[in-house]
Amino acid sequence: MSKGGLPASLVLVGAGKMGGAMLRGWLALGMDGKAVTIVDPYPSQDLTDLAAQHQISLNPALADIVVPEALVLSIKPQTLDAAAADIARLVGPQTLVLSIMAGKTIANIAARLPAASAIVRAMPNTPAAVGRGITGAAASPGVDAPRRAMAGALLSAIGAVEWLDREDWIDAVTAVSGSGPAYVFWLTECLAKAGEAAGLPADLAMRLARATVEGSGELMFRDQQTSASQLRVNVTSPGGTTAAALDVLMAPDGLEPLLRKAIAAAKRRAGDLSG
Incomplete structure (x- = not known):
């Protein structure tokens, strides 16, 4: 060695x-x-x-x-x-x-x-x-x-x-982190498209979305002592703009159940390939 x-x-x-x-x-x-x-x-x-x-x-x-x-x-x-x-x-x-x-x-x-x-x-x-x-x-x-x-x-x-x-x-690791970068890239695409729908030029919306995802990931990486949930709370002022958006994303039919369904589908497929 x-x-x-x-x-x-x-x-x-x-x-x-x-x-x-x-x-x-x-x-x-x-x-x-x-x-x-x-x-x-x-x-x-x-x-x-x-x-x-x-x-x-x-x-x-x-x-x-x-x-x-x-x-x-x-x-x-x-x-x-x-x-x-x-x-x-x-x-x-x-x-x-x-x-x-x-x-x-x-x-x-x-x-x-x-x-x-x-x-x-x-x-x-x-x-x-x-x-x-x-x-x-x-x-x-x-x-x-x-x-x-x-x-x-x-x-x-x-x-x-x-x-x-x-x-x-x-199989679960594959579903979460192996395939996970694609989910983050898709989130970036969706964030940019939403910005465009809100009135921003497409190129500006994509630059904002990419930089936001990149910076947020770097913040989580550097601040290992703070949980992702606490980082979310830190940026969410009660009654503010972020809270309004999270009311939609955190609704019973929002992002979490959708991701659970996506991860389950990826894990199932990983199991099929292993078999």
Whole structure:
């Protein structure tokens, strides 16, 4: 294991948007590019340039790849079956297998990688691209303390990490934080459209909406000691404009029941994909 808990050797299978974000996070933390091997049949030009810059091995012959301390699976889940035989050659009894494939359970991965004894299944989200992601992670029983720390180091390179007591919580994590950025983006769109309907120019309404969402998120991030509900109260003067709007949003048929329904639908779909 290298400094900061990162592995001394790592193979990244699949380096698309999320895999690429993780790779950039590891390099930013000081991981030696020569310790990394990337297997990706369709590397982007950006990835090719990054690999050359950091002396990362890109798409060597599989027979030439030494079994690594960590194997990170960032491929599309529907491609796992076809790739499993080749991937299995990269796993030894001490290899940490870290999967960010949506819908693929630990049992599913273990069945395809027979030598894998330590598997971590994780669900990050797209703010990982700017180092502000949140990841829910569940570990198989074979993940000991050092490999759990290693997985934590790898995942924390793209943001915060929440360890889950149960793997089946990942469906709910997917519904809340995995898909959550899309809900926030849609809220921003709706806020801008509402501003436009209230008489603002469309471009101004969108700038106001984007800056409001960005600033509010930053305030919550910086003020961890104050709950979201208290932050809401702090900005709501009794009988004022915010209170008038919240009377609508917090009505029995308002935003909360709608979000509950949306999260339930996303969780159901996540369960279907896992099955």
